[in-house]
Amino acid sequence: MNLLSVNLAKPLRAPEFTDAPGNLTGIDKRPASGPVEVAAPGAKGTGGSGLAEDIIGDMRHHGGDDQAVYAYAREDLDGWAAELGRELSNGCFGENLTTRGVDVNGARIGERWLVGSRVVLEVAAARIPCRTFAGWLDERGWVKRFTDRALPGAYLRVVEPGAVRGGDEINVVHRPDHEVTVSFLFRALTLEPELLPRVLAAGDALHAEARRKALRRTES
Incomplete structure (x- = not known):
């Protein structure tokens, strides 16, 4: 299991498909050439991305400690690429x-990954598709299609900060x-x-x- 690339935002102004303040979105991410520092960014609304030099346009709905880092499996990108008939580069989601x-979607809430020799990340949440994601991919009915497939990728908390880079090993340590x-x-x-009551089994790791x-x- 390894990290193919660490991707940082190329800031994009896109009034046609994002409601973020200033129409600025960081959804267009590109592989970084060197190591990238990772740290807990702080509470949602005040803290952005957990990666240094990354950009989050809409901090009302994205970023913060429970959405510090977003991971997606290359295998799932390849599946989507075949279905959509187009190339999907690392970072394009x-x-x-x-x-x-790494079985990203099969990871359990509260599962911890050691990335490289130092950084520890904890699986915190699932990505919910939004208007910005749909507009960026420009695929008809994308939100419904993505939702039906239930391959959302994982949001991660930063437990132990440090630097990560493409090629680092990933090991499940908990x-x-x-x-x-x-x-x-x-x-x-x-x-x-109807599954919602069962998610409480994740305990304190549940966002x-x-x-x-x-x-x-x-209660209802």
């Missing part, structure tokens, strides 16, 4: 980390004993809300928004 050999994978959480938050939704469903 807006992911900071493009992985090889895997919780529950059923709540990234894909399971995504399905619960989108098309299968606050998912916990609130799960508790409301349980």
Whole structure:
């Protein structure tokens, strides 16, 4: 399991498909040539990306400690490329980390990865598709298509900061004993809300928004 590339934003002004302040989006990410520092950015709304020199345009809905780093598997990008009939480069889904050999969507909430020799990241949440993502890819019905497939990629917290770079090994150093994978959480938050009470099994690793939704469903 390894990190194919670390991707940073090439800032883009796109009023036609983003509602971010100033119409600035960081969804267009490109592989960095050298090491990139990774650290917890702070609370959502005040903290942006966990990667130095990366850009998040809409900090109301993105960024912060529970969405510090976004990872997507090269294998899933390849599957989408074949289906869409177009090349999908590393970073084109807006992911900071493009992985090889990692079951990103099968990772459990609270699972921890050692990237390289020092950086520890914790699986925190699933990516929910938005208008910016759909506009960037310019594929008809993209949000529904992406949602139906339930291959969202994972948001990660930074547990131990440091530098990462393309080629680093990724090792799973902790895997919780529950059923709540990234894909399971995504399905619960989108098309299968009946699963919401079961996501509480992820315990303290479950991010606050998912916990609130799960508790409301349980109480109702």
